[in-house]
Every structure is written in structure tokens, then in C-alpha cells.
Amino acid sequence: MSIWTTRSAVTATVAITSAVSLPAVSLPAAAARPASADVTAAHVTAAHVTATRGKAVNLRLNEKTRRLLADAFWEQYYGEHHPGTRSRVDGPKTVYYGKIRGATPAEDVFWAAGFIGVKGDPVSYQDGPHIWRKRGHHGWKYRGDTGGCVDEIPAALLKVWQLRKVWHLPKCG
Known part of the structure; x- marks a missing residue:
């Protein structure tokens, strides 16, 4: 018994x-x-991903990711207009970093928002925040200087980060 x-x-x-x-x-x-x-583990992982798909997750930014964001800014935007200045890239600073979970880790979409500029070029520091995006294990894409309009970032991440409140950003429109 x-x-x-x-x-x-x-x-x-x-x-x-x-x-x-x-x-x-x-x-x-x-x-x-x-x-x-x-x-x-496969069963638990599948159930976990299904339950959290589309969920916004705040992540901790490390120096490697910060460097990759600066590289993307340089390679995809600033460097093509100002050759030879990569060492002067300043930032990104005050970076918010997170992801929206996909069905698999390869479908996760990562977002970063922060301020970046180039030392010696005061105009490069105006406006902001700047936005970066990457899908799964692919490289970062520099999306641009928002001029204060962060509506491109998923609303769920903006809510988790409280970005409008922290940076006092108005609604776009």
C-alpha cells in the first residue's frame, strides 16, 4: 500500500x-x-513560451550590448557621413533595453532606446532618444533619432519602462 x-x-x-x-x-x-x-524540458519550455508570447521583458544592459548599439549607430548612420570618427562615438547613455517574447528565442524582438552622440559634434546630441531593434540572434539595426516620438517601440515595453513618464515624452501625432 x-x-x-x-x-x-x-x-x-x-x-x-x-x-x-x-x-x-x-x-x-x-x-x-x-x-x-x-x-x-521541451514540454515545460513550450508551455512557458506559449504562456509568455508577446510579453514585454525588461533586460539589463551589459557593456557588450552597449558597444554593439554604438557600432550599429556608427555603421548604419553616422559613419557614412563622417568617416574616421568611430572612436568619438559617445554612448549610448541612459539606455532602456528589453524584448518582446516570440514563440521561440529566434523570434524574440529586442529593443533599446537611449541617447548617443559624437564628441566634437554638438548637433549629434540634440533630440533623441535614439532607437535600436534586433530580431532573435541577428544584429542590431539602428532605427534612428526619434525627436521625442517613441511610438515605434511596442506599447508593452513603453509601459514596462515607463518611458513617457521618465523622459517626459509627449504623445506623438
């Missing part, structure tokens, strides 16, 4: 019902699984 005491009541009921040949009762998969059954 000790084997039955370690199992859940639902499992014991299913086992007894099957042994006595009573009509089968349809139970949800989770209820029919023994309490001690191992659940595969």
Missing part, C-alpha cells in the same frame, strides 16, 4: 478505475500524469 500513498489522489483513482474495469474517465493530461512523473 505504500506505493499508493506517495501518489496523488487523482492517480490512485485512475489506477483503481482501470484495474476494476469501470468506464474510463477523461481527465486532463496534467491530472492523469503521476505526481512523480518527470516532465521533459
